[in-house]
Amino acid sequence: MAYSIVESCVSCHACSMVCPTEAIYEGAAHFMVDSKKCTECEGDYADSQCASICPIEGAILNGAKQVANAAGTLTGIPPAMMEKAMAEIQAR
Amino acid sequence: MELKVLDQPETSEAGGCSAGSCGGSDDQLSHLSDEIREKVHNHPCYSEEAHHHFARMHVAVAPACNIQCHYCNRKYDCANESRPGVVSELLTPDQAVKKTMAVAANIPQMTVLGIAGPGDPLANPERTFDTFRQLSEKAPDIKLYVSTNGLALPDAVEELSKHNIDHVTITINTVDPEIGAKIYPWIYWNNRRIKGVKGAKILIEQQQKGLQMLSDKDILVKVNSVMIPGVNDKHLEEVSRIVKQKGAFLHNVMPLIAEAEHGTFYGVMGQRGPTHDELQVLQDACAGDMNMMRHCRQCRADAVGLLGEDRGDEFTMDKIEEMNIDYDAAMVKRAEVHAAIAEELEAKKNAPQESLVTLSSIKKKDTRPVLMAVATSGGGVINQHFDHAKEFLIYEANTTDVRFISHRKVDDLYCAGGDTCGDGESVLQKIIKVLNGCEAVLCSKVGYEPWEMLEEAGIMPNGEHAMEPIEDAVAAVYKEMAESGALDEAKAEPKEQKELATA
Numbered sequence: 001m002a003y004s005i006v007e008s009c010v011s012c013h014a015c016s017m018v019c020p021t022e023a024i025y026e027g028a029a030h031f032m033v034d035s036k037k038c039t040e041c042e043g044d045y046a047d048s049q050c051a052s053i054c055p056i057e058g059a060i061l062n063g064a065k066q067v068a069n070a071a072g073t074l075t076g077i078p079p080a081m082m083e084k085a086m087a088e089i090q091a092r
Numbered sequence: 093m094e095l096k097v098l099d100q101p102e103t104s105e106a107g108g109c110s111a112g113s114c115g116g117s118d119d120q121l122s123h124l125s126d127e128i129r130e131k132v133h134n135h136p137c138y139s140e141e142a143h144h145h146f147a148r149m150h151v152a153v154a155p156a157c158n159i160q161c162h163y164c165n166r167k168y169d170c171a172n173e174s175r176p177g178v179v180s181e182l183l184t185p186d187q188a189v190k191k192t193m194a195v196a197a198n199i200p201q202m203t204v205l206g207i208a209g210p211g212d213p214l215a216n217p218e219r220t221f222d223t224f225r226q227l228s229e230k231a232p233d234i235k236l237y238v239s240t241n242g243l244a245l246p247d248a249v250e251e252l253s254k255h256n257i258d259h260v261t262i263t264i265n266t267v268d269p270e271i272g273a274k275i276y277p278w279i280y281w282n283n284r285r286i287k288g289v290k291g292a293k294i295l296i297e298q299q300q301k302g303l304q305m306l307s308d309k310d311i312l313v314k315v316n317s318v319m320i321p322g323v324n325d326k327h328l329e330e331v332s333r334i335v336k337q338k339g340a341f342l343h344n345v346m347p348l349i350a351e352a353e354h355g356t357f358y359g360v361m362g363q364r365g366p367t368h369d370e371l372q373v374l375q376d377a378c379a380g381d382m383n384m385m386r387h388c389r390q391c392r393a394d395a396v397g398l399l400g401e402d403r404g405d406e407f408t409m410d411k412i413e414e415m416n417i418d419y420d421a422a423m424v425k426r427a428e429v430h431a432a433i434a435e436e437l438e439a440k441k442n443a444p445q446e447s448l449v450t451l452s453s454i455k456k457k458d459t460r461p462v463l464m465a466v467a468t469s470g471g472g473v474i475n476q477h478f479d480h481a482k483e484f485l486i487y488e489a490n491t492t493d494v495r496f497i498s499h500r501k502v503d504d505l506y507c508a509g510g511d512t513c514g515d516g517e518s519v520l521q522k523i524i525k526v527l528n529g530c531e532a533v534l535c536s537k538v539g540y541e542p543w544e545m546l547e548e549a550g551i552m553p554n555g556e557h558a559m560e561p562i563e564d565a566v567a568a569v570y571k572e573m574a575e576s577g578a579l580d581e582a583k584a585e586p587k588e589q590k591e592l593a594t595a
Contacts, residue, residue: 012155013216017156074277089352
């Protein structure tokens with residue numbers, strides 16, 4: 001099993017610097033995880049490192065393809081508030 | 093509100109303005125020791141005067157961050173935005189070195205190179221220090237600085253001390269973990285994401301430790317604080333006291349920038365920024381303890397040029413690749429330009445301080461202080477047409493003193509959103525909002541239409557002091573106002589501004 005990074009990644013490099021197995025590389029559109037190298041940090045750290053430093057909610061999926069950091073868990077912005085604010089901005 | 097005479101000798105009774113601010117080179121630096129002043133005299137960010145002569149630039153080599161702040165959105169990248177943390181082009185250290193040397197050769201006034209993000213420079217130690225190492229070696233005439241949240245600072249002090257570091261800026265918004273938890277939702281520390289008070293406590297400890305370590309090594313430290321009404325505004329006076337105690341030489345209190353469209357926690361949750369007046373009151377309160385920076389332009393993480401201007405578009409990587417830079421020749425030219433500027437500033441400082449107006453000659457002593465806006469393109473004189481002003485300098489005059497308070501940008505409002513965006517307000521109405529609280533605006537010329545609208549808004553346009561030194565002109569206008577009796581009563585709330593405020 002391996003973690004993966006999806007297109008909402010902003011290419012901030014943070015995950016690649018803390019990955020213990022150097023499994024993360026800069027892809028054409030965003031950063032990527034080499035599934036052959038990813039160990040989910042087992043044996044190195046209690047928490048998977050990419051998911052612990054990534055600032056973007058939803059950008060990292062765990063081995064079960066689940067979102068590691070759900071909406072609202074990192075920014076503290078309740079998802080409903082974010083949707084409301086974005087709808088208001090669109091309506092302008 | 094009691095007004096303290098700032099950064100100026102007590103002898104200011106003698107003239108329209110004191111030597112501390114008028115015609116001198118450094119209104120913000122007069123309280124510093126000679127040694128520190130010598131170190132920072134050509135830094136554009138430290139004084140209203142120097143920023144007209146010297147330029148700075150930032151290179152965006154440090155994308156990763158180790159904390160989250162509620163005023164930051166890590167997704168943001170907008171070419172039209174001017175605020176910290178926003179950047180268009182991420183550079184490798186090699187590219188950054190190339191860009192810095194290209195800018196230094198083309199803009200010889202550029203004296204200072206900063207790394208300020210878009211992440212935290214010290215969370216990207218390899219990229220940051222590679223850039224510093226190369227520049228210390230290849231361009232020793234450029235001073236370097238770094239701006240950090242402080243979490244990784246203690247580990248970086250040793251390495252920082254090896255380079256040509258001018259100063260380190262630490263953003264310290266609080267020394268109280270409970271308040272910290274309302275500003276920083278999490279930190280990444282010892283391989284874990286740590287949320288809430290616990291994370292904030294570690295961050296604060298690291299910031300204070302780093303500040304102390306830098307002071308012990310005689311590296312200059314400036315502290316930035318973001319003023320967040322209802323969160324840390326009451327607490328920043330204490331922060332100011334503590335960081336000064338630990339050796340910070342300047343404290344820069346900046347207003348929170350928060351708009352829903354920035355997608356930041358504070359923006360989306362409706363946290364407001366401070367009003368001009370609230371910011372000024374806090375800066376005054378903190379100034380009792382320490383030197384304050386009042387002309388910070390809160391520039392982008394990739395800004396290039398003089399403060400308030402951004403020439404970054406002239407130095408994109410594709411353009412730089414085509415430039416052929418002979419840095420040895422550039423260094424000779426740069427030294428000449430720097431010497432000429434120093435000479436000019438010195439001459440100004442030594443020029444006879446003859447004031448046209450003597451505030452002490454005002455017979456009425458109980459008149460209230462007045463805020464005035466000034467349109468200037470530099471040089472310490474009133475030399476800009478009202479319509480062309482991209483920003484206004486705000487001065488306060490009272491019976492003993494004229495002092496620089498802040499700058500207010502006009503273009504802030506074009507992107508400010510909320511109640512100022514898209515509601516059909518004219519540019520002029522927006523400018524009048526920017527000038528809220530001012531009772532006069534001094535410029536070289538004012539058109540007929542703005543003149544009428546300014547008058548209606550209770551802001552007297554004044555074009556009679558074109559090309560005169562700012563402090564003298566402000567003093568002259570204040571004297572006129574005082575002697576006409578206009579300042580005997582409390583300031584009336586202008587009708588137009590009331591309407592605007594409730595519109």
